[in-house]
Amino acid sequence: MIKLHSSRDSQEILALQTMLRRAGMPVTVTERGNLLELWLVQASYEAAARELIREFRTNPPTEQEPQAPLATLGGAALWHVLARQAGIFTFVLFVLVLIVAAAQWFVAPEFTLSQLIFSPHGGHTLEASQPWRWITPILLHFSATHLIFNLFWWWYLGGRLELVYGSKVLIFVTLVTALASNYAQWYVSGPLFGGLSGVVYGLLGFAMIVAWQRPRHPLALPPALLVFMIGWLVLGYTDLLWVNVANEAHSVGLISGILLGFVWRAKKPAMR
Template sequence: MFIRTESFSQYIRAYPFVTALIVINIFIYALTGMPFSWSKELYYQGFGINALVAEGEWWRLLTPMFLHIGVMHLLFNMFSLFIFGPELEKITGKARFITIYMLSGIFANIATYFFGGIETAHAGASGAIFGIFGAFGALIYYTKKALPQLRQIMLPIIILSVIMTFLQPGVNIIGHISGLIVGFIIGLSYFHPKRVVSWRKR
């Protein structure tokens, strides 16, 4: 289910939104990592800094989900998106997938602002990635025993991801858990049996 067997061109055609998000994140990381003053300024202007959000810089509730703190941070998030994003994009459709991803990331940043303290600074796509996990959690909830393979794969991944959130230092716990919850809530709406039936009738 989550083993990617497509060629590069097949992957791009089949999962354009996942591909676009990966490209955007890598491009922005490369851009902000250049040895120029404007690169550092671009990075600073997009970072999630609660104190500056409080002063009216509301774009910082969106931009942190496209910035990463180091190459390993970027690679971990993009690898998760590369593996788990395509199946969700295929199941929900492109518009629903990008809605889950973006709203999970944005609300993770909003929750970090309201509950993280004025001194909090953060960046990363993890809130949106956890939103994908949350959406799969909703699908597991509805399908129960109908999709045992999905349950066997995703449930341990979700549980382990939550556990690691609390064990690893420097992790935005509020962002991770908020993204997971938002993805789950949106998934409950999208995967409701009555709504799924309406998809199939179109």
């Protein structure tokens, strides 16, 4: 790998990484002491990558410029704003969840549910011949509040992870945490459940560990967000909430994400 740039400014590194990835260049970020380092994976892109960085540093984006409200932006401008916050897999799963919600609520509710729940026969019978069911409950949502809550956190947490480590890492974390959280919820309560929140808590756990004691890391999360998310998880085990909560999916999703975070730090110490 070739080191392109180093900085203590996590926002600058994240902006450079995002810009280069949009240009199709394979880059990653590592941490060394108080420095974040931007690395190019394939040497053949070096000349083009350095030219893009030179242009970026010559004409950096002006943070002081007022941002138009999202409601006033045209389609292209709105997409440009959103694209800076996430990668392609974040967007694809976001849209897929919306499509499933439309089918589940308005087009073919019974058929959609029967094809995507963990076990079509009820009870505790695994359908080994239909392994997609072990993942697809993350696409199901049972209220608008449920859907909006999960999609917001998916975009915020999944988008950050994908911009920092790439689509393959986000896909892997999503699949592992989906399998773990779905299995736990099915084992405890049966097949009639759904939602992306087990994965969301998995992403939260992964980010917590990867960025632990690294306040400048691009995945570092505000303490208030951590308090809110953990508090919501704890409240789910009480009678204080007015909605049904998939407690086992949340807890096991968080634990599986934490474990993946520890594995990432142990196996990839130079790629934090």
